[in-house]
Amino acid sequence: MSVSRAVEWGVLQGMRKVETVEQMPEEYRQVLLKLIGALAxxxxxxxxxxQPWINRGPTPEDRYIQAQIAADEAHQGFIDCRLLRSFGPDGAALADDLLRRKMGEHQLDAFNVPFESWIDTIAFCFTMDLVAWYHLRAMENSSFAPWAREMTSMVHEEKFHASFGARRIADAVRNPEYARLAEAAPGDVQRAIDKWYPRALDTFGKSDSRASQLAVAYGLRRWGNAELRRMYREDIDAQLTALGLTVPPEDRGRKIL
Ligand SMILES: [Fe+2]
Ligand SMILES: [Fe+2]
Known part of the structure; x- marks a missing residue:
């Protein structure tokens, strides 16, 4: 998708996109800082x-693709940090804090949970990288121009991660040889889906979030939390059903509604 010069939706529609932090109204600045901080x-x-699963995938392709995914995530994190630093001292402090945090201290619950097996690793890519893709897709052509430009590569990276996960989960279900190589016991794929699905839905955030509404109004995001979660569910539920897997109940294990 090409990046337009004008804001495409919301209260600033038709105005020139925002290029620098100095141009931002204070509320816009706060919402954007929160959005980029959460993503980073x-x-x-x-x-x-x-990290613990790098070079442990069942095939050479698995090993190389997973290493690429981890490299993409690190690269995306540094892009986010560079943008955070452009906000001045509070953005820089946020970036430094994020770079220091370890598992158990991360902002979003799903990212504090270790991968337990290769099946668990690919189930994460299938479910959670698809969440990332929906989040980033919602920020294509964002009103903050530097962010919109980053989306022209990040969105495709997330699609690559999610489609790798979907393809390997399908292999684990349908291809006994791949399941054997991945050391998958019967029921492992469903268990991994049951583990990540509620966390994936939670990652979209509160349905009545004010920051989410403001992000849409300011042209930063195309859709709000509830609508993105609904689009995601439609997509992943159909994929799960097509694989003969059970779609977990929408409210099971949920912490954020
Ligand atoms: Fe990412
Ligand atoms: Fe990703």
Whole structure:
């Protein structure tokens, strides 16, 4: 998707996109700082989650793709940090804090949970990288121009991660040889889906979040939390059903509604 010069939706629609922090109204600045900070926290956290499984995938392709995914997440995290630092001392402090945090201290629950097996690792890519793709897709052509430009590569990276996860989960379900190589016991795939699905839905945030509404109004995001969660569910539920897996009940294990 190409990046337009004008804001595409919301209360600033038709105005020139925002290029620098100095141009931002204070509320816009706060919402954007929160948005980029939350995203950055997931990038560094997921590198930590992937790390124990790097080079342990069942095939050479698995090993190389997973290493690429971890590298993409680290790279995305540094892009987010560079933008955070452009906000001045509070943004820089936020970036430094994110770079220091370890598993258990990350902002979003799903990113404090270790990967327990290879099946668990690919189930994360299938479910959680698809969450990331929906989040980033909602910020394509964002009203903050530097952010919109980053989306032209980040969105495709997340699609690559999620489709790798989807393909390998399908292999684990349908291809006994792959399941054997991945050391998958019967029921492991469903258990991994049951583990990540509620956390994936939670990651979209509170349905009545004011920051989410403001992000849409300011042209930063195209859709709010509730709508993104609904779009995601439609997508992943159909994929799970097509694989003969059970879609977990929407409210099971949920912490954020
Ligand atoms: Fe990412
Ligand atoms: Fe990703």
């Amino acid at each position: 926290s997931t990038e560094f956290a997921s590198v930590e989650q992937h």
